[in-house]
Amino acid sequence: MFGRLSLEALPHEWYTLGAVVSLGLGGLVAAIFLSKKKLWGWLWNEWLTSTDPKKIGIMYIIVALLMLFRGFLDAAMLWFQQAVLNGTSYGLSADHFQEIFTAHGVIMVIFVTMGLMFGLMNYIIPLQIGARDVAFPFINSLSFWLYVAGAIFLNLFFVLGGDFSSAGWLAYPPLSGLEYSPGVGVDYWIWSLQISGLGTLLGGINILVTILKMRAPGMTLMKMPMFTWATLCSMVLIVSTFPLLTATLVLLSLDRLIGTHFFTSTMGGNPMMYVNLIWMWGHPEVYIIMIPSFGIFAQVVSTFSRKKLFGYSWTVASLIAVTLLSMLVWLHHFFTMGAGANVNAFFGIMTMIIAIPTGIIVFNSIMTMYQGRITFGTPMLWFLGFVSTFSFGGMAGVMLSVPAIDFQVHNSLFLVAHFHTMAIGGALFGIFAGFSFWFSKITGFKLNEKIGKAAFWCWIVGFFVSFVPLYVLGFMGATRRLDQYDPSTGWQSLFIISFVGLLIIATGAFLQVLQLIHGFLKRNENKDLTGNPWEAEGLEWSTSSPPPDYNFAVIPGTNKIEEFHMPKNTPIGIYVSGFVFLVGFGAVWHIYWLTALGIIGAIICVIIRALDEDTEYKVILK
Amino acid sequence: MSHTETHERSLLGFWIYLMTDLLSFGVLFATYAVLSPNTAGGPNAKELFSLPFVLIETLILLTSSFTVGLAMLAVFKQAKQQALIWFGVTFLLGLTFLGMELYEFNNLIAEGASWERSAFLSSFFTLVGTHGLHISVGLLWMAVSMVMIWKRGLTPFINSKLTRLALFWHFLDIVWIFIFTIVYLLSYV
Numbered sequence: 034m035f036g037r038l039s040l041e042a043l044p045h046e047w048y049t050l051g052a053v054v055s056l057g058l059g060g061l062v063a064a065i066f067l068s069k070k071k072l073w074g075w076l077w078n079e080w081l082t083s084t085d086p087k088k089i090g091i092m093y094i095i096v097a098l099l100m101l102f103r104g105f106l107d108a109a110m111l112w113f114q115q116a117v118l119n120g121t122s123y124g125l126s127a128d129h130f131q132e133i134f135t136a137h138g139v140i141m142v143i144f145v146t147m148g149l150m151f152g153l154m155n156y157i158i159p160l161q162i163g164a165r166d167v168a169f170p171f172i173n174s175l176s177f178w179l180y181v182a183g184a185i186f187l188n189l190f191f192v193l194g195g196d197f198s199s200a201g202w203l204a205y206p207p208l209s210g211l212e213y214s215p216g217v218g219v220d221y222w223i224w225s226l227q228i229s230g231l232g233t234l235l236g237g238i239n240i241l242v243t244i245l246k247m248r249a250p251g252m253t254l255m256k257m258p259m260f261t262w263a264t265l266c267s268m269v270l271i272v273s274t275f276p277l278l279t280a281t282l283v284l285l286s287l288d289r290l291i292g293t294h295f296f297t298s299t300m301g302g303n304p305m306m307y308v309n310l311i312w313m314w315g316h317p318e319v320y321i322i323m324i325p326s327f328g329i330f331a332q333v334v335s336t337f338s339r340k341k342l343f344g345y346s347w348t349v350a351s352l353i354a355v356t357l358l359s360m361l362v363w364l365h366h367f368f369t370m371g372a373g374a375n376v377n378a379f380f381g382i383m384t385m386i387i388a389i390p391t392g393i394i395v396f397n398s399i400m401t402m403y404q405g406r407i408t409f410g411t412p413m414l415w416f417l418g419f420v421s422t423f424s425f426g427g428m429a430g431v432m433l434s435v436p437a438i439d440f441q442v443h444n445s446l447f448l449v450a451h452f453h454t455m456a457i458g459g460a461l462f463g464i465f466a467g468f469s470f471w472f473s474k475i476t477g478f479k480l481n482e483k484i485g486k487a488a489f490w491c492w493i494v495g496f497f498v499s500f501v502p503l504y505v506l507g508f509m510g511a512t513r514r515l516d517q518y519d520p521s522t523g524w525q526s527l528f529i530i531s532f533v534g535l536l537i538i539a540t541g542a543f544l545q546v547l548q549l550i551h552g553f554l555k556r557n558e559n560k561d562l563t564g565n566p567w568e569a570e571g572l573e574w575s576t577s578s579p580p581p582d583y584n585f586a587v588i589p590g591t592n593k594i595e596e597f598h599m600p601k602n603t604p605i606g607i608y609v610s611g612f613v614f615l616v617g618f619g620a621v622w623h624i625y626w627l628t629a630l631g632i633i634g635a636i637i638c639v640i641i642r643a644l645d646e647d648t649e650y651k652v653i654l655k
Numbered sequence: 656m657s658h659t660e661t662h663e664r665s666l667l668g669f670w671i672y673l674m675t676d677l678l679s680f681g682v683l684f685a686t687y688a689v690l691s692p693n694t695a696g697g698p699n700a701k702e703l704f705s706l707p708f709v710l711i712e713t714l715i716l717l718t719s720s721f722t723v724g725l726a727m728l729a730v731f732k733q734a735k736q737q738a739l740i741w742f743g744v745t746f747l748l749g750l751t752f753l754g755m756e757l758y759e760f761n762n763l764i765a766e767g768a769s770w771e772r773s774a775f776l777s778s779f780f781t782l783v784g785t786h787g788l789h790i791s792v793g794l795l796w797m798a799v800s801m802v803m804i805w806k807r808g809l810t811p812f813i814n815s816k817l818t819r820l821a822l823f824w825h826f827l828d829i830v831w832i833f834i835f836t837i838v839y840l841l842s843y844v
């Protein structure tokens with residue numbers, strides 16, 4: 034009846050029980066608050082069922098920030114283990130340590146950066162291109178709820194027990210195969226990625242069509258703002274690579290569910306094929322989260338230098354080059370596989386070539402500052418932080434692209450330091466820059482710049498303090514993903530310095546929360562009345578902060594006030610995601626009737642929605 | 656928002672979706688290409704497949720692609736009766752194709768050549784089965800569409816969806832041609 038789900042599977046360790054209790058209490062407090070204030074109807078009608086990309090964008094950001102909190106706690110546990118508990122008996126068990134670094138990777142890449150990016154895109158892209166909405170509002174809502182369903186899968190083992198995958202964020206077989214990971218952990222991982230990946234794919238198609246088909250009259254491709262261009266490139270990558278992830282995960286789950294032999298080490302299976310397939314998605318994936326940041330930085334630097342972007346067309350061409358090249362470098366993640374000198378040389382050279390357009394993008398941003406009237410607002414500081422960290426990490430990347438060097442530092446902390454430099458200094462700083470840049474547009478009030486700048490300094494200092502030691506450790510041969518390092522290595526002081534860096538970063542994160550609370554409390558004093566606090570260019574600044582539901586009363590480039598249609602809210606996206614969740618849940622725990630129920634339910638919901646002709650309402654502006 | 660605008664957007668979105676689906680099939684084809692020599696001592700393609708049987712299957716699917724074209728011509732002429740007939744014929748051809756595929760699968764499993772036997776058979780069943788799954792989705796879509804044509808007539812709302820259904824069906828036909836060539840014909844070379 035309940036497959037593998039039995040009483041023994043339910044949580045019984047202190048940390049999972051603690052999570053169950055705190056989640057339950059948190060839910061209870063929220064429920065009581067909502068009931069007291071009679072806000073259930075408001076929450077359901079105005080937010081959860083909304084098809085407004087602005088509200089969906091905000092919901093993406095909220096969920097992603099919650100996931101960021103968890104991903105940060107995971108990181109803190111890993112660091113604390115290595116710096117303080119190393120060699121003591123109080124530390125995490127090796128199994129638990131592995132589960133945590135797996136969860137940390139998946140959360141930060143898939144649920145935090147992707148979630149925050151999709152949040153910003155949903156809000157900003159329609160405004161930037163002068164549209165009232167995205168191309169497919171219902172699919173937008175569905176994408177978001179699939180993302181939420183995936184996020185729930187990632188946290189489910191707290192509540193329902195079992196374990197989480199301990200096979201690393203990309204779950205290489207045969208370790209992730211049935212033989213070596215018989216529990217539900219890898220299944221949780223598969224369905225978490227599969228369901229949220231489906232949402233990402235639909236979201237990618239949606240935003241791609243929005244940009245291609247819904248620009249205001251007169252906005253030709255070469256007049257688009259850089260964030261729109263970068264988003265377009267990122268979405269092209271999503272639709273080109275997420276199908277590979279979907280198919281690869283299907284193959285892995287077939288191996289685990291019905292006994293096929295794709296990636297097993299027996300009966301002709303080929304585990305290395307999985308490594309190829311997953312990185313054919315995985316490498317473009319890191320560019321999917323990186324490229325939108327390039328766009329944000331280009332807009333920030335031109336706004337805060339009071340100049341047009343230097344070399345607009347070259348930046349666009351470079352973005353496109355990065356997009357295309359990013360699909361041709363995946364093998365550099367496993368030079369040590371033994372593909373042969375020629376193959377390694379090809380991928381090494383492609384990796385070096387990709388540094389050229391990336392360099393053009395960064396240098397064009399820097400040249401924009403030349404002879405500009407620069408002001409140092411918070412977004413601008415994040416940009417400067419990006420230039421220093423990204424160049425630093427980029428040079429480490431070019432080193433890694435040489436197969437001979439890669440053989441020396443493969444799977445070491447040098448690599449960990451490199452990709453954190455790119456992901457934090459590139460993608461995350463970009464998100465923070467965009468967040469502080471567009472915050473007043475989204476909420477209608479401005480944030481305190483002093484606290485924002487203090488937060489930035491904590492982040493950038495903390496970043497170098499924590500990651501430079503990792504570069505050094507990597508050179509000295511420290512292998513990654515270990516919970517214990519022998520004291521005779523003499524590395525302990527470096528791990529402790531790195532941990533101090535984490536504390537500085539945590540101070541920065543705390544200041545950001547403080548900035549949000551401060552901004553919210555003083556929201557009436559710091560209202561953004563002009564709609565354009567930075568005196569920036571772009572259509573998003575031409576409407577009020579926050580914009581009305583329909584974004585623009587008159588579509589830019591036209592001059593008639595018209596009647597128009599807006600999509601009605603619909604709960605079907607939530608229902609479909611709920612049923613898809615059941616499909617995955619049944620597959621994880623081998624409760625097959627639940628999987629069947631989920632499939633049938635999802636199909637019925639989709640058919641009901643497809644046949645509904647009454648999905649819009651008319652707006653008449655007086 | 657006018658109907659043509661919505662239709663154009665949906666059409667572009669659907670084309671992009673088809674391309675993503677093609678990439679998923681690309682992974683399955685690549686997997687088949689890599690794993691098909693790995694029979695693990697079990698039967699290989701030449702021993703298992705009957706070419707005449709698959710040829711008939713192929714011809715049936717190709718014919719269904721032709722009849723769905725006729726159905727769409729009827730849709731554009733607003734000939735409801737004709738459209739229903741041609742969609743009905745397409746549906747029956749698709750169902751026959753699916754039945755033949757399941758029959759083939761059943762025979763293979765009965766011979767002990769199931770997906771658990773070897774990596775080659777795993778990749779065969781997954782590639783061909785995924786195509787079959789798409790055909791099933793197409794059949795369900797077609798059945799619902801026929802009920803809608805019958806009940807609501809050929810309105811712009813329905814016609815826009817029918818255009819995408821036809822695209823989907825032709826797409827599955829193209830994928831099958833590759834399956835026929837790579838999986839079945841090449842096994843005889």
